[in-house]
Amino acid sequence: MSGPRMTINGQVLPADSSFGVVNPATEGEFSRAPECSRKQLDAAMDAATRAVQLWRADDAARVAGLNAVADAVDEHASELADLLTAEQGKPLGAAHYEVSETTRWLRAAAALELPIETILDDGSARAELRRRPIGVVAAITPWNFPLLLAGWKLGPALRAGNTVVLKPSPYTPLATLRLGEIVNQVLPPGVINVVSGGDHLGAWMTSHPAVGKVSFTGSVATGKKVMASAADGLKRLTLELGGNDAAIVLDDANPEAIGRGLFWGGFINCGQICAGIKRIFVPEALHDDVVDVLAERARRVRVGPGTQEGVQMGPIQNHPQFERVRGLVAEALSDGASAAAGGAPLDGPGYFFPPTVLTGANEGMRIVDEEQFGPAIPVLTYRTLDEAVERANATPFGLSGSVWGSDLDRATEVAARLDTGTAFVNDHLALDPCLPFGGSKQSGLGVENGPWGLDEFTQLQVVHRPAA
Structure with a gap:
């Protein structure tokens, strides 16, 4: 031992x-x-x-x-x-x-x-x-x-x-x-x-x-x-x-094209990463398409012990964090949110929680306002871009954020409005030894x-x- x-x-x-x-x-x-x-x-x-x-x-x-x-x-x-x-x-x-x-x-x-x-x-x-x-x-x-x-x-x-x-x-x-x-x-x-x-x-x-x-x-x-x-x-x-990184999906985004980057930007390392995506803001017209893409990916992910071949996501690392994620998700569901994928721990030993995509969550719910640091992400709708930026910035955190769209120049302009140490465009967690990394607020x-x-x-x- x-x-x-x-x-x-x-x-x-x-x-x-x-x-x-x-x-x-x-x-x-x-x-x-x-x-x-x-x-x-x-x-x-x-x-x-x-x-x-x-x-x-x-x-x-x-x-x-x-x-x-x-x-x-x-x-x-x-x-x-x-x-x-x-x-x-x-x-x-x-x-x-x-x-x-x-x-x-x-x-x-x-x-x-x-x-x-x-x-x-x-x-x-x-x-x-x-x-x-x-x-x-x-x-x-x-x-x-x-x-x-x-x-x-x-x-x-x-x-x-x-x-x-x-x-x-x-x-x-x-x-x-x-x-x-x-x-x-x-x-x-x-x-x-x-x-x-x-x-x-x-x-x-x-x-x-x-x-x-x-x-x-x-x-x-x-x-x-x-x-x-x-x-x-x-x-x-x-x-x-810590961080409560927001990803803003613009109205010209292609959900299929951004799906992989958006998903793993939040769920890599079982969501246990300070600069990972914690909230996703989507225009009302794209909400269902984005949720469908994310939920489909979530259902395909193989969750299990890290030693097993083909496993893509391991357990939450420790019991207190496992209980925190379970509690945040259960509280959101009881307050009116819905799980498009996941939503509850897996049966059996181990701190296994499947990738969970939540809809119907809003500010005021802890899963939105706090850093969950686990495999559960709320997808929120917005009506205007100014509203999305304001809500993304309305947090005491300011580590990273990202903007996703087809027009790179427009997306870059929006990214520059985020109150964060790093603002990504059509990517998240693109870290490199040559890039300074730190947070605001x-x-x-x-x-x-x-x-x-x-x-x-x-x-x-x-x-x-x-x-x-």
């Missing part, structure tokens, strides 16, 4: 106590993970602090080290994918894809530059802008994409010259713990430390005096707690939080990816001197 162990200062360590890890396809505990003690966290922070000076000193070594990490992850891709499917539930093919995307993000970070910019040279003085590492980064990742989102944080943090103490979600600790064991075979001790434990461990990390930067991905509620915890030390923050602070995300892990320093 034991699984991978923590990695602190390059050493693989057990803990005095452990907690169970549940396979969401069976609802049974299949492994255990170490519960990091306060003393062990202090050791990890001390190791990261001592490793900073050596790691930040050699830019070429950092580039080589990051590429070596990517190579090591590639070499262990099958093992990591198996762990991901067992603990997270996603189909094995999707788990392999997550591993490969993790290495793609790491290599992209390795290729980024940290230029020294001349910002003043007027004959009397010269000023250069330099980017210096912050120090120790506390990185906390969620359970929907454990490895990929670890890569989003590790890549730029290490490229900038920082060291990292990484904590995965207690629901999905195993692949990340194994990642720590693997990468420490190619990195100096203390550069990456991986610990595991419950929410109390995250609170210890965000308030720890050794930490200069916190990078957190998770819910808005937890993000607010992270921000409050980090405030006492005025720690730098990147918060990638309560969907987060700061950005990730590309040179903008790299800058989040640096401290700007102006070096000013008289002219020669």
Whole structure:
């Protein structure tokens, strides 16, 4: 029942106590993970602090080290994918894809530059802008994409010259713990430390005096707690939080042509993705056609354990989230909505909920107003485009959104009106290492990816001197 162990200062360590890890396809505990003690966290922070000076000193070594990490992850891709499917539930093919995307993000970070910019040279003085590492980064990742989102944080943090103490979600600790064991075979001790434990461990990390930067991905509620915890030390923050992304279908859209992108923009990873489609706005004249296309796709999707061949959608990852989705759907149905597809959990063990397409839902229902983070999407009608944009923006969230239509120029103009960090046209979740990703309003602070995300892990320093 034991699984991978923590990695602190390059050493693989057990803990005095452990907690169970549940396979969401069976609802049974299949492994255990170490519960990091306060003393062990202090050791990890001390190791990261001592490793900073050596790691930040050699830019070429950092580039080589990051590429070596990517190579090591590639070499262990099958093992990591198996762990991901067992603990997270996603189909094995999707788990392999997550591993490969993790290495793609790491290599992209390795290729980024940290230029020294001349910002003043007027004959009397010269000023250069330099980017210096912050120090120790506390990185906390969620359970929907454990490895990929670890890569989003590790890549730029290490490229900038920082060291990292990484904590995965207690629901999905195993692949990340194994990642720590693997990468420490190619990195100096203390550069990456991986610990595991419950929410109390995250609170210890965000308030720890050794930490200069916190990078957190998770819910808005937890993000607010992270921000409050980090405030006492005025720690730098990147918060990638929740979303209630709207997709607006325009009156010139072809439902058959957009059906696949619209469907998987909301239901990929069993709907458990912060920047996925959570609400769909459709003109009244196209409502039935769009619903028919989505419902037909939903009924064809094969739902089951991620290890079974041909499965396209696994279970909801954990019991609390399963109960939340079930409750939101049941509440909507009791309040007058209808299920064009799905609508109730599947029989048998496992947190399986089929892709659910709801009609007749309206603002005021929680399935519309809140982030469901699961395989259930309401389709709402609108009469005017201005009304659709206004309703799409009427949310405290602002992560992503999308517009779907035949006239790309018109759709682009509408997309630019969305109050979101990213606005897609005829697509959703088209993420790439070169594109900055972040949210407006309560969907987060700061950005990730590309040179903008790299800058989040640096401290700007102006070096000013008289002219020669």
